[in-house]
Amino acid sequence: MAGTGSACLVAGLLTALYAATASLYGARSGRRAFVVSGRRAIYCLAALMVTATVILQSAFLRSDFSYKLVAEGSSTDTPTFYKVTAMWATQDGSLLLWALLLSIFTSAVLFLTRRSLRELAPYATAVLGVVAAFFLFLMVGWENPFSAVAGPVPLEGAGLNPLLRHPAMMIHPPMLYTGYVGFSIPFAFAIGALVTRHTGADWIRATRRFALIAWTFLGCGVLLGALWSYTELGWGGYWAWDPVENASLMPWLTGTAFLHSIMVQEKRGMLKVWNVSLIIATFALALTGTFLVRSGILESIHAFGASTIGMQFLVFIAVVLVGSTALVVSRLGDLRSESRLDSLLSREAFFLLNNLVLVALCLVIFWGTFFPLISEAAGAERSVGPPWFNRMTTPLALALVLLAGVGPVVAWRRVTLAGLRRVLIAPLAFATVVLVALLAFTNAVESLPALLMFCLVGFVLAVVAQELWRGASARRVMTGGSWPRALSELVSRNRRRYGGYVAHAGIAVLLLGVAGSSAFLDQKDVRISPGQSFRSGDWTVTYERPTAQLGGDRAGTGAPISFGAELTARKSGERLTLHPSRNYYPTQDSSKGAIGRYFEGEATSEVDVRWGLTRDLWTAVRPDTSSLAGPIREANRRFSGANGDVQALAIAAIVERYRTDPPPATFRTLVSPLVSWIWIGGAIVLLGALIAVWPSPEARVRRVRSLYKARLGRELSGT
Amino acid sequence: MEYALALVVLIGLVALVVLRPLITGERDDGAEAPDRAELEAAKEAKYREIRDAELDRQMGKLSEEDHRAVDRELREEAIDILRRLDAVAGKASKP
Numbered sequence: 001m002a003g004t005g006s007a008c009l010v011a012g013l014l015t016a017l018y019a020a021t022a023s024l025y026g027a028r029s030g031r032r033a034f035v036v037s038g039r040r041a042i043y044c045l046a047a048l049m050v051t052a053t054v055i056l057q058s059a060f061l062r063s064d065f066s067y068k069l070v071a072e073g074s075s076t077d078t079p080t081f082y083k084v085t086a087m088w089a090t091q092d093g094s095l096l097l098w099a100l101l102l103s104i105f106t107s108a109v110l111f112l113t114r115r116s117l118r119e120l121a122p123y124a125t126a127v128l129g130v131v132a133a134f135f136l137f138l139m140v141g142w143e144n145p146f147s148a149v150a151g152p153v154p155l156e157g158a159g160l161n162p163l164l165r166h167p168a169m170m171i172h173p174p175m176l177y178t179g180y181v182g183f184s185i186p187f188a189f190a191i192g193a194l195v196t197r198h199t200g201a202d203w204i205r206a207t208r209r210f211a212l213i214a215w216t217f218l219g220c221g222v223l224l225g226a227l228w229s230y231t232e233l234g235w236g237g238y239w240a241w242d243p244v245e246n247a248s249l250m251p252w253l254t255g256t257a258f259l260h261s262i263m264v265q266e267k268r269g270m271l272k273v274w275n276v277s278l279i280i281a282t283f284a285l286a287l288t289g290t291f292l293v294r295s296g297i298l299e300s301i302h303a304f305g306a307s308t309i310g311m312q313f314l315v316f317i318a319v320v321l322v323g324s325t326a327l328v329v330s331r332l333g334d335l336r337s338e339s340r341l342d343s344l345l346s347r348e349a350f351f352l353l354n355n356l357v358l359v360a361l362c363l364v365i366f367w368g369t370f371f372p373l374i375s376e377a378a379g380a381e382r383s384v385g386p387p388w389f390n391r392m393t394t395p396l397a398l399a400l401v402l403l404a405g406v407g408p409v410v411a412w413r414r415v416t417l418a419g420l421r422r423v424l425i426a427p428l429a430f431a432t433v434v435l436v437a438l439l440a441f442t443n444a445v446e447s448l449p450a451l452l453m454f455c456l457v458g459f460v461l462a463v464v465a466q467e468l469w470r471g472a473s474a475r476r477v478m479t480g481g482s483w484p485r486a487l488s489e490l491v492s493r494n495r496r497r498y499g500g501y502v503a504h505a506g507i508a509v510l511l512l513g514v515a516g517s518s519a520f521l522d523q524k525d526v527r528i529s530p531g532q533s534f535r536s537g538d539w540t541v542t543y544e545r546p547t548a549q550l551g552g553d554r555a556g557t558g559a560p561i562s563f564g565a566e567l568t569a570r571k572s573g574e575r576l577t578l579h580p581s582r583n584y585y586p587t588q589d590s591s592k593g594a595i596g597r598y599f600e601g602e603a604t605s606e607v608d609v610r611w612g613l614t615r616d617l618w619t620a621v622r623p624d625t626s627s628l629a630g631p632i633r634e635a636n637r638r639f640s641g642a643n644g645d646v647q648a649l650a651i652a653a654i655v656e657r658y659r660t661d662p663p664p665a666t667f668r669t670l671v672s673p674l675v676s677w678i679w680i681g682g683a684i685v686l687l688g689a690l691i692a693v694w695p696s697p698e699a700r701v702r703r704v705r706s707l708y709k710a711r712l713g714r715e716l717s718g719t
Numbered sequence: 720m721e722y723a724l725a726l727v728v729l730i731g732l733v734a735l736v737v738l739r740p741l742i743t744g745e746r747d748d749g750a751e752a753p754d755r756a757e758l759e760a761a762k763e764a765k766y767r768e769i770r771d772a773e774l775d776r777q778m779g780k781l782s783e784e785d786h787r788a789v790d791r792e793l794r795e796e797a798i799d800i801l802r803r804l805d806a807v808a809g810k811a812s813k814p
Contacts, residue, residue, distance in 0.1 A: 003721030011729040018737065036740040044733045116756045201764070202757050267768055411775040412768070413789050419782050467778070474777035494774070 001055045002067060005146035008052035012099065013136040015045045020129030027122035035122045039110050042125060045132060046103035053100050056093065056145055060086055065154050068147045069093060075159035079558050085170035086160045088177070091309075092145035097174065098290065099135040101181040102128065105210065109185050113206050120203060123192035124185075131184055134316050138309050162585045162604045165557035168228040175221030176248055180286035182214020183255060187283035190276045194327045197334045201266045204275070208262060209693055211279075215255045216689040222248050223682040234605025234620045236523065236670045238678065239514075241389040246369040247292040250362050251285035254278055257358040264348045267412060269338025273328065274355070276335070280324040285362075287317050343414035350410050354403045361396045368392070390518070394449045398456060401511055404504045405460040408467055427462035434458035447519035453511060460508035464501045471498070491691060499692025503685045510681025516674030529664045537671030539569045539617060546623070546662035547581060548655045555606050559583030561598055561651070562606070563623040563658055565665055569610075578608040580621040580667070593636030595650050599625060600632075611676050618670040624663045628654055758804045765797040 019041035026034030056069070060083045065071040073086045073093070087093035106128040113121050139145065164170070186207040193203040225245060226238040239245060258278040264271045291313040328335070341349055367374075368384045375382040409423040435455045438444040444451045468487060471494075475486040491498040522537040533542040544566045553562040564581025587601030610617040635650040642650075739745065772793060776786040 001721075004725040007722050007725035007729055010726055011733060014730065015733050015737070022737070033740045033744055036745055037737045040740065041733070041737045044736050048729065048733070116760075118756075198757075200757065200761070202760060205760050205764070266764055409780060411780045411785070411789070412772070413792070414785060415780065416782060416785060419780065419785065423778075423780055470778040471774065474774060477777070494771075497771070 016133035023125035075157040127188035179218025247289040430462035431459035450519035453515035503688030506684030513677030536669040548659035
């Protein structure tokens with residue numbers, strides 16, 4: 001079936017190019033049949049990409065090692081879940097995933113706008129067709145996921161990179177890519193709006209939901225990456241300001257700014273240049289994010305292999321930036337604001353401020369991420385580390401949370417100072433209570449930024465609670481009924497507004513976790529033998545005994561060997577038993593020997609975390625396996641030619657030796673306050689996004705009515 | 720061989736689907752006139768703004784005085800959109 005898969009890619013490339021050409025020709029010549037044909041071509045592209053993906057997935061599930069991708073990224077003992085997700089662990093598979101998601105998203109938006117945006121949609125189709133063609137061109141020309149292995153088909157594959165054998169990591173790439181791809185929809189419609197000079201808010205209304213979905217998925221992807229880092233990488237943090245992490249955060253930041261500023265354009269006809277610039281930047285950053293993961297141009301703990309398509313990506317990003325900027329400049333006359341800012345005390349003014357802070361944050365991260373390249377070009381390669389990022393981003397994050405609190409209480413157009421005072425007094429009072437409580441009962445004063453953040457989080461939560469309460473009260477005055485009913489009706493009739501407020505609360509809660517866990521982290525690194533203890537925060541941790549397991553590792557990753565430890569943590573009557581371990585995966589390197597290859601391949605930390613609302617206890621172990629070097633050498637010498645059962649017995653004996661005669665092991669423990677609130681905050685943001693993206697009952701009625709009108713029109717014109 | 724055969728079949732199937740509108744002359748006639756669709760969307764958005772301002776007043780974010788001024792501006796803008804909609808409808812109904 002590999003031939004059929006490759007044929008899907010070539011047919012897909014031709015179809016995408018046809019979609020772009022037919023749509024452009026149809027729009028230019030006014031021959032609408034070509035526009036319809038171009039749209040149908042996009043639907044066909046989606047079908048081709050689904051077929052290609054099914055063929056590749058089936059190869060992974062069957063462990064068909066005649067596919068180079070399957071031989072390099074899977075093995076017969078890889079658990080089924082990881083076989084299904086191994087496709088996007090590779091560069092070729094990631095490109096196919098991009099093309100698949102793009103074709104589905106494009107089909108969805110073209111289907112939804114098939115009866116509207118007649119002039120603009122064909123140009124958007126052309127842009128999306130070109131983007132799809134670019135990814136297919138990369139696969140057809142350089143990174144074909146259906147390539148066959150060179151030489152004889154191996155009996156066993158290399159297996160999935162052990163670091164990627166983590167549930168969060170397997171969901172993380174599709175989430176990120178859905179986010180990246182989703183932003184290509186508003187980008188394409190913005191280009192269509194510029195070309196056709198229809199620079200009103202129509203393109204925004206048509207694609208706002210796609211932008212919101214993209215933002216949500218990208219945010220979830222970033223958070224899942226952080227969760228993976230926290231529970232898999234073994235260093236204890238969730239964010240290292242790593243280039244690949246930053247690359248996914250930057251489009252999310254500009255996307256956040258875009259989602260806010262488009263509201264100003266929708267309501268006031270302002271910020272048109274800013275909005276098209278933001279979506280162009282977001283799309284270019286999304287492409288950069290895809291490129292950075294595998295390019296190898298910047299050192300990253302998340303970069304998996306060097307790319308052969310770096311130059312092509314750079315050229316495409318340059319074309320997108322130069323072409324889009326030229327188009328914006330040529331349309332400056334059409335992008336003039338329809339109205340002016342009435343007052344600095346208005347929601348649009350606060351949205352503008354929030355946008356400036358978000359873009360500043362993005363620029364700071366961009367500068368820090370690419371500083372090694374910039375400094376190298378200037379003569380001496382240097383890099384900036386987490387302290388620089390923390391120093392530069394903390395004031396901006398504080399400003400952002402403050403604005404997230406003030407923004408919702410300010411009305412559009414104008415508000416008087418007296419009015420602002422009236423709506424801010426209760427949240428400010430609550431923030432003051434939080435401050436007094438923190439000063440009186442905690443050591444939060446030791447970190448001024450964290451103390452400020454805690455107070456601002458209190459302020460934002462109070463604002464959101466006040467908004468819900470006041471809104472529900474107003475609703476009750478109008479319609480009567482109970483509080484829960486009034487609240488539910490209020491939210492359901494104003495989904496966008498209240499979904500946004502819930503998302504603000506989620507971000508505040510998330511930043512509460514970031515501030516607490518960054519400022520008050522307690523980390524210990526010790527090397528001890530069984531029976532010895534050490535202090536970590538309030539806990540006394542004892543290394544009870546070593547653990548050694550052959551097969552069936554706790555995390556279900558398929559690791560054949562796992563060495564670890566049983567720890568007991570005690571604190572004022574509380575007692576916990578923890579089992580951190582380290583998994584060992586065999587290498588295909590025959591120079592390590594028939595037995596040694598099981599111990600000297602890649603190894604991953606399987607940390608044991610006890611989650612808590614106030615603090616997490618996080619433990620990791622790094623067993624010292626140097627004492628096994630002698631027995632492994634001896635086993636290599638004696639059992640190289642033995643059959644599999646004998647070799648398995650030899651491996652089991654060495655594993656057992658670690659358990660019965662353990663050397664000291666190195667442990668890292670973290671007592672990390674409030675870290676759980678990061679994940680809880682993320683879940684609240686997701687809830688807010690779901691509320692905002694869900695169609696309101698009125699919108700559903702309007703859509704049904706407009707479909708009915710369209711059908712009636714067709715029937716009447718047919719008679 | 721499999722590759723060539725699959726390519727021919729796939730391109731044939733795609734051509735069957737995408738060339739049909741060109742052969743039958745199918746057009747997206749169901750689509751609303753562009754001006755009208757845009758104005759309808761602008762009208763809905765303006766109505767939503769008026770409702771939002773009213774909610775802001777009820778919640779105490781806008782004083783009575785501020786609300787009166789904002790509401791007046793919004794209604795003037797809504798009337799302008801309705802006039803343009805009428806003009807588009809009038810143009811469409813002319814024989």
